[in-house]
Amino acid sequence: MNWKRITSSSLFLPLLALFALLLFNVIFVDGFLSIQMTDDGRLYGRLIDILNRSSSLIILSLGMTFVIATSGIDISVGAVVAISAAVVCTLIGGRGDGVAEHPMALAILAAVAIGVLCGIWNGFLVARLKIQAVVATLILMTAGRGIAQLLTAGQIITVYYKPFSYISGTIPGNVLPTNIFIAAAMVLLVAFIMKKTSIGLFVQAVGINATASKYAGISVSLVLFVVYAFSGFCAGVSGLIESSLIRAADANNAGLNMEMDAILAVALGGTLLSGGKFYIGGSVIGAITIQTLTTTMYALGIASDQLPVIKAIAVVILCLIQSKKCQALVASWKDNRHGGNPGKAVEKA
Amino acid sequence: MKLKKMMNAAVASRYFSFFITAFLFLVLYGVGMMNFHGFTRPQVFFNLFIDNATLIIVTVGITFTLLIGGIDLSVGAVVALACMILAYLLEYTAVPVAAAVLLVLVFGIAFGALQGYIITKFDMQPFIITLAGMFFCRGMTAVISRDTISITNPFYVSIASARISVFGLGFVSIGAVMALLVLLIAAVVLGFTRFGRTIYAIGGSESSAALMGLPVFRTKVLVYTINGFCAALGGVAYSWIMLSGYTLHALGMEMDAIASSVIGGTLLTGGVAFLPGTLFGVLIQGVILTFITFQGTLSAWWTKIVIGALLCVFIVMQAIITERKSKLSSKSSLENRL
Numbered sequence: 001m002n003w004k005r006i007t008s009s010s011l012f013l014p015l016l017a018l019f020a021l022l023l024f025n026v027i028f029v030d031g032f033l034s035i036q037m038t039d040d041g042r043l044y045g046r047l048i049d050i051l052n053r054s055s056s057l058i059i060l061s062l063g064m065t066f067v068i069a070t071s072g073i074d075i076s077v078g079a080v081v082a083i084s085a086a087v088v089c090t091l092i093g094g095r096g097d098g099v100a101e102h103p104m105a106l107a108i109l110a111a112v113a114i115g116v117l118c119g120i121w122n123g124f125l126v127a128r129l130k131i132q133a134v135v136a137t138l139i140l141m142t143a144g145r146g147i148a149q150l151l152t153a154g155q156i157i158t159v160y161y162k163p164f165s166y167i168s169g170t171i172p173g174n175v176l177p178t179n180i181f182i183a184a185a186m187v188l189l190v191a192f193i194m195k196k197t198s199i200g201l202f203v204q205a206v207g208i209n210a211t212a213s214k215y216a217g218i219s220v221s222l223v224l225f226v227v228y229a230f231s232g233f234c235a236g237v238s239g240l241i242e243s244s245l246i247r248a249a250d251a252n253n254a255g256l257n258m259e260m261d262a263i264l265a266v267a268l269g270g271t272l273l274s275g276g277k278f279y280i281g282g283s284v285i286g287a288i289t290i291q292t293l294t295t296t297m298y299a300l301g302i303a304s305d306q307l308p309v310i311k312a313i314a315v316v317i318l319c320l321i322q323s324k325k326c327q328a329l330v331a332s333w334k335d336n337r338h339g340g341n342p343g344k345a346v347e348k349a
Numbered sequence: 350m351k352l353k354k355m356m357n358a359a360v361a362s363r364y365f366s367f368f369i370t371a372f373l374f375l376v377l378y379g380v381g382m383m384n385f386h387g388f389t390r391p392q393v394f395f396n397l398f399i400d401n402a403t404l405i406i407v408t409v410g411i412t413f414t415l416l417i418g419g420i421d422l423s424v425g426a427v428v429a430l431a432c433m434i435l436a437y438l439l440e441y442t443a444v445p446v447a448a449a450v451l452l453v454l455v456f457g458i459a460f461g462a463l464q465g466y467i468i469t470k471f472d473m474q475p476f477i478i479t480l481a482g483m484f485f486c487r488g489m490t491a492v493i494s495r496d497t498i499s500i501t502n503p504f505y506v507s508i509a510s511a512r513i514s515v516f517g518l519g520f521v522s523i524g525a526v527m528a529l530l531v532l533l534i535a536a537v538v539l540g541f542t543r544f545g546r547t548i549y550a551i552g553g554s555e556s557s558a559a560l561m562g563l564p565v566f567r568t569k570v571l572v573y574t575i576n577g578f579c580a581a582l583g584g585v586a587y588s589w590i591m592l593s594g595y596t597l598h599a600l601g602m603e604m605d606a607i608a609s610s611v612i613g614g615t616l617l618t619g620g621v622a623f624l625p626g627t628l629f630g631v632l633i634q635g636v637i638l639t640f641i642t643f644q645g646t647l648s649a650w651w652t653k654i655v656i657g658a659l660l661c662v663f664i665v666m667q668a669i670i671t672e673r674k675s676k677l678s679s680k681s682s683l684e685n686r687l
Contacts, residue, residue: 132618134420135617145653146650146653146654147654150650257484306488306491307488308488309492313481315480316467316478323473325471325472
């Protein structure tokens with residue numbers, strides 16, 4: 001009974017996957033667990049690297065969790081990451097002498113603001129005009145990269161301004177990269193809001209049955225609007241981190257395939273893709289798991305453009321596991337094999 | 350008062366979107382003729398079909414999925430994978446051309462059927478499965494080769510460069526003829542066969558169709574199979590234009606195809622589509638591309654932005670029309686709003 005409670009916990013699957021991946025790494029990658037201190041007082045090691053790289057994905061999956069919980073989807077996040085990266089890099093400028101053309105604070109604000117703006121646009125299409133989420137966000141998914149290229153004039157802008165690299169690097173005197181703190185702060189903030197307000201309940205209600213929620217007095221369009229705006233905000237912050245990581249804005253490759261990673265993280269975290277109940281903690285663990293998977297695959301010599309094959313298969317399998325019909329089929333198959341009464345399977349479904 | 354009534358009747362007509370699209374195409378083409386001398390040559394018009402043969406075929410396929418209220422995001426990646434398989438087979442193996450093409454088409458059918466089966470059998474959202482399908486195919490393209498493979502097979506190149514004269518006014522490619530054939534067959538199937546009417550019925554209301562005793566499961570899987578076949582066939586046509594396989598071929602084509610279909614009057618909620626309209630949807634995009642080429646100073650990324658904007662305008666128009674219609678038919682407006 002106790003065992004069943006553990007396995008049915010929402011965190012069981014992501015934690016199991018993460019544990020298996022880590023175990024694999026510990027066995028096959030030398031010095032995977034070792035964390036060293038560099039001379040200038042930074043912590044260094046593969047685990048820190050994974051955390052560093054997964055921070056932008058964690059933030060993206062936060063936004064995506066809410067969108068999916070309302071039974072929507074936001075496939076434009078990758079493109080919004082590219083737009084935000086383009087904005088921050090264009091504003092700071094690619095001057096070789098390392099001087100910023102505009103103050104960094106302004107550039108950061110502008111990048112996050114443009115992310116929110118994109119989110120508001122998606123929210124307007126979904127909440128006000130009642131367009132299916134996947135089509136509404138598809139517009140920005142394709143047009144977004146065009147906009148990012150327009151901003152950077154088709155060039156890759158490399159930023160030499162030193163403080164810009166602190167966003168995804170370490171501020172002198174700190175032991176950990178800044179973006180880990182940013183991700184942690186956002187997770188805590190969301191957890192706090194979930195604990196103290198009923199927004200989470202509203203989101204869940206809209207995801208389970210929008211019509212019923214409307215009759216119950218919830219402003220469905222407002223909830224949808226806020227959820228997409230928040231997803232845009234998360235994508236904007238992710239864009240900052242991604243561009244700071246490579247100190248450049250690459251309109252074609254910034255945030256490429258990240259929408260898939262974010263969806264995968266949310267699905268792995270136990271949130272049903274059909275909406276309803278959602279798990280913030282699961283999504284965070286899911287995001288770290290995905291990043292560990294990516295790092296492991298790179299270590300095995302799989303190229304970045306071949307990686308989607310594995311992730312696509314993972315998504316389909318995860319969806320199948322979640323699917324009620326599939327569970328019912330498996331249950332009836334089990335009952336048949338044991339010669340039990342088939343009525344049980346129907347009950348479960 | 351009479352005018353208003355006529356307007357209302359026109360807006361409520363099934364072919365309203367079609368008329369707007371055809372009108373928009375003529376206006377765009379007229380503007381092009383006035384601004385650029387080269388636009389008046391008949392060959393420019395035929396080039397629209399040559400350059401967009403793939404898009405026409407893919408759009409026909411995706412219209413089937415949109416009709417049943419589904420969607421397929423994997424078509425662009427399937428086109429790329431089809432090109433890559435063809436290029437690999439023709440360059441590195443001794444497989445004859447006909448067998449290679451056949452193999453690609455069988456792959457398309459199998460992939461479409463698999464997607465359709467998973468979506469229908471397990472009751473999954475189509476976009477999530479086909480999004481996974483898109484990533485799978487793009488990834489597989491990179492698995493076969495990360496570099497460009499050029500097709501140099503002489504027979505294949507001769508097919509690709511064959512030109513058919515049209516009344517001495519100009520010429521079209523085999524791909525363009527194939528595209529128009531596919532469009533014609535699809536229009537006949539949708540309009541005049543039991544299978545086609547079943548698709549419309551499922552798009553209108555799946556549960557009603559099931560209660561009427563229509564074969565919902567079989568039809569839905571078949572629709573995705575047809576779509577997979579069209580995507581693979583589009584890939585063959587694409588390889589005639591590009592004569593190569595590359596991981597980034599047809600990037601974002603799913604968006605172009607959905608845009609064409611929507612501009613041509615397909616409702617994304619399912620149940621409404623008119624194939625001749627989708628042809629004009631493709632042609633409008635082709636004209637915009639030709640504009641940008643003739644202009645010479647505009648960059649390629651403007652295409653994406655313009656098409657995104659165009660798609661947006663048409664979707665918004667649809668949303669407004671649907672809302673108006675539901676108000677006119679005095680249904681419970683809440684049901685339609687959610």
